[in-house]
Amino acid sequence: MKLKSLGINTICTHIGEVEDKQFKGAISPLYMSSSYAYEDVEVKRYPRYFNTPNQEALCKKIAMLEKSEAALIFSSGMAAVSTAMLAFLHKDDHVVLPQTLYGGTYNFVVKEFHKFGIEYSFADGFSEADFSEKIQKNTKVLFVETPSNPLMRITDLEMISKLAKQHKILTMIDNTFASPVNQTPADFGIDIMIHSATKYMGGHSDISAGAVAASEENIKIIWNLAKNLGGNLSDYTVWLLERSMKTMVLRVKAQNKNAKKMANWLEKHPLVEKVYYPGLKNHPDYELAKKQMSGYTGMLSFEINEGLDVSKFLKGLKMIKPSMSLAGVESTILSPAKTSHSLLTPEARKEQNISDGLLRFSVGIEEVEDIIADLEGAFSKC
Numbered sequence: 001m002k003l004k005s006l007g008i009n010t011i012c013t014h015i016g017e018v019e020d021k022q023f024k025g026a027i028s029p030l031y032m033s034s035s036y037a038y039e040d041v042e043v044k045r046y047p048r049y050f051n052t053p054n055q056e057a058l059c060k061k062i063a064m065l066e067k068s069e070a071a072l073i074f075s076s077g078m079a080a081v082s083t084a085m086l087a088f089l090h091k092d093d094h095v096v097l098p099q100t101l102y103g104g105t106y107n108f109v110v111k112e113f114h115k116f117g118i119e120y121s122f123a124d125g126f127s128e129a130d131f132s133e134k135i136q137k138n139t140k141v142l143f144v145e146t147p148s149n150p151l152m153r154i155t156d157l158e159m160i161s162k163l164a165k166q167h168k169i170l171t172m173i174d175n176t177f178a179s180p181v182n183q184t185p186a187d188f189g190i191d192i193m194i195h196s197a198t199k200y201m202g203g204h205s206d207i208s209a210g211a212v213a214a215s216e217e218n219i220k221i222i223w224n225l226a227k228n229l230g231g232n233l234s235d236y237t238v239w240l241l242e243r244s245m246k247t248m249v250l251r252v253k254a255q256n257k258n259a260k261k262m263a264n265w266l267e268k269h270p271l272v273e274k275v276y277y278p279g280l281k282n283h284p285d286y287e288l289a290k291k292q293m294s295g296y297t298g299m300l301s302f303e304i305n306e307g308l309d310v311s312k313f314l315k316g317l318k319m320i321k322p323s324m325s326l327a328g329v330e331s332t333i334l335s336p337a338k339t340s341h342s343l344l345t346p347e348a349r350k351e352q353n354i355s356d357g358l359l360r361f362s363v364g365i366e367e368v369e370d371i372i373a374d375l376e377g378a379f380s381k382c
């Protein structure tokens with residue numbers, strides 16, 4: 001079987017299975033052993049070496065989905081982000097990051113990097129000039145996150161990859177929001193793909209995991225640090241993640257479709273001020289999103305009219321849960337001003353266009369009619 005030519009749903013269903021040689025079961029057996037033989041074996045296996053049978057198998061699925069040679073799975077998205085960054089950033093090195101960044105990544109950079117003597121700069125916007133003006137002699141990594149959270153701004157991956165190659169620096173992307181279903185950054189020459197598998201890869205709001213995909217050479221460098229930091233994923237969760245990923249494409253495509261419908265519906269709603277969805281023609285990055293993404297994700301944000309009570313709106317919802325995190329099969333919603341961006345001053349929030357009426361909406365796979373009915377009910381209460 002020529003593996004490279006497999007379709008994405010086939011990769012999700014079949015690649016990265018552990019073969020059940022003993023009983024010939026249809027799915028991967030789960031090997032919970034944390035102790036393996038060391039005599040007469042080719043590989044010494046241990047969970048923290050990231051090479052138990054279940055870990056190794058799942059990495060093949062993730063690598064192939066990201067069109068990469070190899071992958072590693074971690075205990076959380078932040079374990080993946082932090083290990084990947086620290087593997088390539090040493091004392092006196094410098095990294096350029098985007099203006100808007102996932103809160104955990106932002107905190108990691110701002111609170112921890114000084115302890116390692118790593119320097120950083122945030123780009124002022126999303127253009128080539130915004131990134132290139134921050135590149136210094138000691139810049140080693142260009143890190144991007146696209147689509148961004150929560151306003152869904154898009155960074156041009158081809159531009160980033162060209163810019164980095166001119167300066168001989170490594171590129172990393174947090175590809176969580178898009179998932180490999182909607183965006184494969186390796187197509188544009190990005191070196192290292194990072195995921196919070198807690199989100200679309202897991203997709204059921206019941207596991208915490210992370211993943212990194214890259215060339216064999218770069219994965220080896222990350223692995224050398226990873227086995228010392230110890231952010232490996234337990235085999236039971238590996239097994240659950242493999243199971244979840246079999247339906248990832250079906251889920252994400254249903255979420256893409258529902259989010260597009262919801263974006264159109266919200267845009268016409270008299271109580272909605274603004275909708276942020278890269279699949280809408282009036283989104284500032286619509287053309288760019290069309291160029292580098294095959295779907296616009298199940299994530300969108302919208303602003304309810306000034307003067308409406310956000311708390312009353314959220315309390316008025318009966319089905320959609322106001323809750324943290326995202327990308328589950330169930331729709332969830334949150335107020336960035338009250339959660340992810342609550343530590344910023346009101347002025348800083350205003351600067352980033354995070355208004356009190358802004359809501360980040362992770363659209364699930366429910367029937368659109370039911371999602372609409374729930375939102376209508378909430379609008380009537382605020």
Ligand SMILES: *Cc1c(COP(=O)(O)O)cnc(C)c1O
Binds near residue numbers: 079174208
């Ligand atoms: C959730 C998230 C992370 C962190 O993942 P955890 O699994 O919570 O550690 C990183 N980046 C993005 C874009 C996320 O949404």
